[in-house]
Amino acid sequence: MRxxxxxxxxxxxxxxxxxxxxxxxxxxxxxxxxxxAGSEVKAGDVIRIEFGNSSISARVLxxxxxxxxxxxxxxxxxx
Numbered sequence: 001m002r003x004x005x006x007x008x009x010x011x012x013x014x015x016x017x018x019x020x021x022x023x024x025x026x027x028x029x030x031x032x033x034x035x036x037a038g039s040e041v042k043a044g045d046v047i048r049i050e051f052g053n054s055s056i057s058a059r060v061l062x063x064x065x066x067x068x069x070x071x072x073x074x075x076x077x078x079x
Contacts, residue, residue, distance in 0.1 A: 002038055002039070002040065002041070003028060003035050003036075003037065003040070003041045003047070004038075006041050006063060006075070007028070007047075007049075009063075009064060009065070009067060009072065010072050010075040010076050011073075012047075012056070012058065013049070019037070020037040023035055023037040023039070028047065028049050030046070030047055031045055041063065043060050043063065045059070046060075047059075047076070056078065057078070057079050058076040058077060059076060059079050060076055061074065061076055061077060062075055
């Protein structure tokens with residue numbers, strides 16, 4: 001699954017266009033490598049997102065094409 005779509009589906013970032021912009025600006029990393037919006041993400045990968053002065057790291061548990069808001073938290077775990 002594309003990283004921008006994963007970030008939107010998992011609700012880590014609210015909109016796919018915002019996720020794409022974050023990737024284009026070099027603020028999203030997959031396994032410590034800068035990710036482009038089209039980069040593939042799979043279970044077991046570690047994602048780091050930098051927001052201004054803070055950052056968040058999450059491990060991908062599963063990739064779901066579509067899910068409800070309640071199920072979105074099962075897609076990742078914060079580390």
